[in-house]
Amino acid sequence: MTLFEFQILDLADQVGILYKHGVYIGKRKQGHLTIMLFQVDSFYVEVVYRLYRRYIARVRCSESTTMLDPYLGQIHVEYLVG
């Protein structure tokens, strides 16, 4: 799947793709929001939660590896090489 194909899906379908095919990378807090980062094929998706794992405020995605920066300390290397 390409980034464009993912972007044009509605939120429910995006969540479905992440649930089935997303590779979890990390989690962080920003104020009251909880943000989780996933990788899908060659792009990254951040899920921003208003209420953790229940209500999604927004989803943002990019092919840029700068999305990894806030999570670098918690990436599980064994999954990236395994």
Place this chain on the structure above:
Amino acid sequence: MTKPAKSKNIVLYADDDTDDLELVQDSFSLYSNNVEVVTAKDGSQALSYLHRLSDQDPSPCLIILDINMPVINGKEVLKKIREMQRFESIPVVLFTTSSLPQDEKFAREYNAGFVTKPLDVMQMEMITEVFIDHCADEIKKNIRRHLQ
């Protein structure tokens, strides 16, 4: 680590993520009349809990394990549980953010369920039912009877 109340079905849940610990405790709140969720913050705590159970203490009806935990990860805990005669066939679910096929295969090899952590409220509503589905038939009926 939380302590169980007497005479309830015990679900042992090990996860180092406090948000997820709360999430699962909330998800079982509907069944709080007869289900007690005992939480452990890592795999070592979960194994200690099991080792400390006397013959008179009830076994958990279900063990839920996160995979990525400090001290001993969920897959190692599952292996050790299956080596303990008392728990060799106890229902276990690996509950994880991973959707990696090798983790799912590992769960199958050790006779455990594999549930990916939910991403939104729709999936969340199904999760507890999926957990209960892994319990023995008699326990399942008992837990759900209290909702009728």
